[in-house]
Amino acid sequence: MASTSQSEAIKGAKVLMVGAGGIGCELLKTLALSGFQDIHIIDMDTIEVSNLNRQFLFRQSHVGQSKAKVAREAVLKFRPHINITAYHANVKDPKFNVEFFQKFNVVLNGLDNLDARRHVNRLCLAAEVPLVESGTTGFLGQVTVHVKGQTECYECQPKPTPKTYPVCTITSTPSKFVHCIVWAKDLLFAKLFGDKNQDNDLNVRRSSNDSEEGNGSSDASKDVFERSPHESPDQYARKIYDHVFGSNIKAALSNEETWKNRKRPRPIYVSDVLPEEERNGGVHSEDGMGLIPSAMGSLGLKNPQDIWNLSENTRVFLEAVKLFFEKREKEIGNLTFDKDDQLAVEFVTAAANIRASSFGIPLQSLFEAKGIAGNIVHAVATTNAIIAGLIVIEAIKVLSGDSKNYRMTYCLEHPNRKMMLMPVEPFEANPSCYVCSETPLLLEVNTATTKLRDVIEKVVKSKLGMNLPLVMLGSTLIYEEGDDLDADMLATYANNLDKALTELPTPVTNGTTLSVEDLRQELTCNINIKHRDEFDEEKEPDGMVLTGWSGPTTKPEKSNPSSNGESSSAAGAKRKLEEISDLNGKNKGIAQEVEVDVVDDDVSVLNEFPTINKKTRVQ
Structure with missing residues (x-):
């Protein structure tokens, strides 16, 4: 039970929540039930069907609506007398400036990406407002406290380096499905629908085969990705298909040296896959997804966990390209891949699967492809609830001025010394941190x-x-x-x-x-x-x-000479990070998670998505 001073601090507090997803829903509910009276929520996302299994403030009828606003309405139904203000907006919008942050007593993060987290960290430092950070991934989770002048800031320690692949592997010799996803997402999608002026390692050469097998012009100087005024979306889609999955693969096979010790890919053309009536006229079907363009909806494909065959992937690819040009043409040239963009996910899934089929790599479902492309680690609702409770506990300590009892707490997948929750004393600011220590x-x-x-x-x-x-x-x-x-x-x-x-x-x-x-x-x-x-x-x-920008790779030791960072006592004791991983290896990798950040499954585990390493280029 909260003490009188804690109760007063709770009732008088003005709290800012950033994020209303898996953690955010649990957090808002817990704040309201804990007696908080004035809560503000910022979230730019809308509700998706895939959110409903763990974000319990939302229902099927809410799909497509603002997460922040629906969460507010849901909580007010059982706590009608408290003040909840919802902002359906990006926390990086100019209106959420330092002056705005200064209005709050504490900021609670339930964010899903590194960029936004760094932005909030800096605003909290400038406004001198305490920040409670959090994240979950599966059974793992963490809550950390950041108070200017008392603890390290969120950026005091380095984040993990993204996994990278040489560009030649992505463009020429993929051997894993993830290589095909990176190619489809970062190269093909970006080339077709993104900024045309950006460098792109996708092979855009026109070979003589384009005019023979595809529908393109024989003009070798023309960029095959440019859509001619006389080309319909159907014709353009088939031309792109034949170029990237057919002609380019055929051209690559001419380099015998490349395939001496590798399985040779096979070129795939639309004519190899679809019957003549579909090749000539495109796929004619009604959009089954209402106002949201969807290739799956148009083609009657309903289960995202089904693995489409080559014919189905081909139809989805062609239909997705057509829908982008018919329904979203104004966006073309400015699009970047977004895991929450259904049509983009369908396109990337189909393109990756067709490429995988060419290279003899097992195909994957849209569900799996979306997880890889969006770097999704699916959440456990119970973990979100535990982390939300820990956030509120630390927020109450912050509001009560109980700095001696601040804890960074890690939720473990397997017990460590019979404990599922591992509390660690916050570390002091890293003197090399360019954000909070102003080190050159x-x-x-x-x-x-x-x-x-x-x-x-x-x-x-x-x-x-x-x-x-x-x-x-x-x-x-x-x-x-x-x-x-x-x-x-x-x-x-x-x-x-x-x-x-x-x-x-x-x-x-x-x-x-x-x-x-x-x-x-x-x-x-x-x-x-x-x-x-x-x-x-x-x-x-x-x-x-x-x-100097990433800081050291290990946490700085506390200045207290009587502590060596190890303790066998239970809650509240300071431990070395390595202790969080038990000797039997059951918690293998947890120490690394403690060092970095884990996030709610709505998006990616930070910095884990593989990117293209341009150290090695294909000429």
Whole structure:
């Protein structure tokens, strides 16, 4: 039972929840039943059928509606006298700035991606508001407390490096289904429906076979992925199919050296798979999914756990391409793969399966393909409930000022010393953390050849997670992004992007220090520049090396000399992270999960989705 002081703290608290998914539903319910009176929720997602098995505030009738708003309505039915404010929005929207965060006594995260988590961490640091982080994956879960000046921040420790595959494996010699998924998602989908100006390693050569087997022109200089004005969506879909699954595979087979020790793939053309009436006229069927374009709905395929045969995959592929052009043409050119985009998942599943069939790789269901493409680890509802309860416990400690009893708690799959929950004292801030300790970073780069654009995209945005960066050299502003810039400034900054660092109006050279800032996050860090002439293409494919941004690989020890980080006592004792994995290997991998982040199954386990490693390129 809560003490009087705790009860007063709970009733007087203004709480911000970010995320209303698997953890969020349980958390909102638990907050309401624990006596919290003023709760605000931010979530940009809408409810899907696949959410209903564990997000118990939602029902079938709610599919397609805002998670945040429906969760609010559901809880108000049994706690009608409390205040719940729901925002169907992205937490990175400008309106959720530092001033907004300062209104709250504590922020509780139930997020599903690294980028949003880093953003909230920085806003909490700037607003000086405590943050309680959380995540689950299957039976595993964790809750961590981050309070400025008292504990480490969310970014004090490095996150795991994404699994990568050489681009030649993805484009030429796939041997696993995941290779086919990466190809379909990051190359083919991006090439057809994404930004046409982005580099793409998908083979876009037109071979002479395109005119013979497919429906394309014999003009070898024309990009086969460009849709001619006279081409119908059906014709275009079949042309793409014949090119990527037929002509490209046939061309690849001409390199005998590649296939000396590998199984040779087989080219697949539409004419090999579908009867003549379908090849000539496309698939004629009604859209069975109402307002949501769906190839499955159009073709009468209902069970996402069925494994489609080659003919069914071909029909889904052709229908998906057609639907994108007929129903979503305005989006083409700006699309990126989203696991919650049904048509995108159908396209990627079909494309991956056709490619897998060509290379003799076992086919998978849409359910499995979506899990791989979206990096989904399916949740256990009980774990979500446990983690939500732990979040509330830590939130109450934060609101009561009970800092001595803050705990990072890990939910284990197998008992460790007869314990399923492993509490660990929070660690102190990492003195090397560029986010909360303002330690300068070091960037080794060839200043004479590297463009400012590369530094902005590969370092400032990708590695440092800044959304609207401002870059200064001394008192000179050399780059800025924002909504309030005039045309002349935008032109100047755009011109700077394509200049080498030494060619900028104020040259960036060896020994220069750049100041990089994100005004929305109120984060500033300094980057010391060190010129280097050459880089190892295998080990340093970006042509630059940033040090200091990921921090050390082990947690810093507490300063208390009487503790060595080990204890055999139960709850509340500090332990080394390695102790979380028992000696028998039953909890193998748990120590690693403690080091990183696990997330609710609505999306991916952070940084686990395999990406293309461009160290090795196909010419």
